[in-house]
Each structure stands twice: as structure tokens, then as C-alpha cells.
Amino acid sequence: MKLTHKQWLIIGIILLFLVFLMTACQWDWLPFISESPPESPTTQTISQSPAPPGEIVTKEYQWRYKGYWQWTLRIPEELYFYYQGIPRAPIEDYSIYVTHPGDDPYIEELATSLKQKAVEEEFNSEETVNFIASFVQQCIEYKSDLETKQKQEYPRYPLETLVDGTGDCEDKSILTAAMLQAMDYEVVLLSFPEHMAVGVAVTITSPWYCDYEGRRYYYLETTRGGWEVGEFEEMYQGIEPTAYKLVPTPVLRLTEYEYIIHRRWFQSDTLTLEVKVTNWGTADAQGAYICAFFAGGEDKAKQSSPFDLEFGHQVFPITIEELLMPSEGRTLWLQLFHNGIVVDEVSFQI
DSSP states (O other): OOOHHHHHHHHHHHHHHHHHHHHHHTTTSTTTTTTOOOOOOHHHHHHHOOOOOOEEEEEEEEEEEEEEEEEEEEEEEHHHHHHHOOOOOSSSOTTTHHOOOOGGGHHHHHHHHHOOOOOEEEOOHHHHHHHHHHHHEEEEEEETTTTTOOOOOOOOOOHHHHHHHHEEEHHHHHHHHHHHHHTTEEEEEEEEEEEEEEEEEEOOSSSSSETTTTTEEEEEEETTTTOTTTTOOGGGGTOOOOOESSSSSOOOEEEEEEEEEEOTSSSSOOOEEEEEEOSSSSSOOEEEEEEEEEETTTGGGOOOEEEEEETTHHHHHEEEEEEOOOOOOEEEEEEEEETEEEEEEEEEEE
């Protein structure tokens, strides 16, 4: 069959298009057809993954106290990442950062080594405290949370501070307290407005101490070098601090809550509550419960069944059903009880 001029023209156009298509794919002119488009350099930088678990972090420390000292710390990088990943508790009691057991072997190793050196140097009890304080004062650079790119208060666990090599007053106080406690000193954290220090029960002569549970705990500044136990910042003198004992304790808080209203004909509406409780502390809680009531209707309060909650940022869901709703004044109160006292409460309008 003889092709017409028009048919030859159509075939030519088709062949030209196929040639163009093959050339475009070869040179990536049509990246949506290309099997392997070029990777963006920006993506390569952003997608870099952290070092795999099993890597060891090594830190070298040098400082001076009646001589020149140096110490090498080696810890699993995975443990450091673990502490970085723990949410910061919404509480002012920073003793939970001292009493968390996960880093005890490393803090105890450091404390034991320094205590042995103190014995060899024949340091007395006061000098040993100052020896430990000098390590934190000189080896951990003072930086506020804003300087370390934290947008809010960010207390660190002792192992975090050791690896970061920086910290503010509460970070350095938490680390110092952990080390001294590992050396069997009686220690408390002393919280002042916008400041934190350590209190140590030692036998010295100084007017700067805090009475707590029948003991004198002498002030110890950790922010910068030169401070010894019994010396204190002038701006905080005369201010009574809040003392926090360094013992494992449960810290329960109401974390989340939501409700469903059940409408009923010719009867009062009822409410079903779903509440979550978090244990931010470092000890298990037993026999906690939640009480829910509308303001003015305490006699119609509903109480949850008692529950236990292990430590370690554990969350427990609680359901309270058939809470009668008043016709007006619908301010709902939730109270969290532990050991017979209210440890947290919240109210909101419905």
C-alpha cells in the first residue's frame, strides 16, 4: 500500500517525538521519568543519622585543688541519648534528677575514685567536699539554658552535664549533690528564687547554713571556682531556701483529661471522664486515686478505684463514669490523692 504524503508526515512527527523523549530521559530533562534523579545536597546534610548505639563517649577533665588533677570518663553514648530523651518533669523538686538510678554506676565510679584520692592526700571532711566542688566548678562551664539553645528551664541529669561539659546553677548543683551523696555525705538541694545551690551536713564554723529536719546543711556554691563550703553569694544571704531531700520519691501529676457528656431526657446529664496520671518521680506509688466533683457539689463527688503507678515517666489512664452534672455553675474539679493528701488538682469550666 502506498502511503500518502500526509501519512508520511504523521510518521515523521511520531519518530521525532520518540527521539526527543529518549534524549530527554538520558539527560534528565524530564526528571519525573528518570529512574534516579540527582539527590539534593541539602537533604544529605539534614538526613544524617546519629551515631549508632554501642559507641563510647570519652571525656577528659582537668582541674586544680591543692594540686593538679585529671580524670577520664567513658560512658555508652546510648545511655547519654536515653537521658536526653526523658521529658523534663513539670515540677520544682529537682531531687528526681539526682535519685534516678540509671547513671548510678558511673557517678559512683567517679565519686569513689575522687574519694580515694582525697584519702591518699589526707584531706579532711571539709577539704574533701571542696575537692569535689572544685571538680564541678572548674570542669563544667557555666552556661544558662538560653546560652545552650534551650527555650525554657531545662534541668539536666548528672550524666548529661558530665558529657555536655556545661550547665547552669541547677545542673551543676544536681551533679555535685549526686557525687557527694555517692560519697555518703548527707546532702540536700537548696532552691532560691532563680538560683540553686547545695547544702552539705559537715562540721564547720560558718553562719551560712540551712536548718532542715534537725540538721545544719552548709551552703555550697557550684557556679564558679573559688567557692568553698560555708561560703555564699551575698545576693542570696538572708533568703530562706526550699530544701529538697535526695531520696527516691513518687511525683504524681494529672497529665491529660477529656470528657464526654451524656444527655438524658427528664434527668440530669452525666459525665464520663478520661484522665491520665504520670509518675515523674523515681519511686513507685501505691494506692493513689482521683476525686472528681463540680464546685458546690462535693457531696456528689465520684472517686476512682485506687491504682499503683511505677516510676520512670509511667502514664496510667483512669475512667470515672456517671458524674452528675448540675444545671448551672459547671466548674469541674479534679483532685489527685496520694498517701491521703492532694498532690495535684485542676479545675475547668464545662
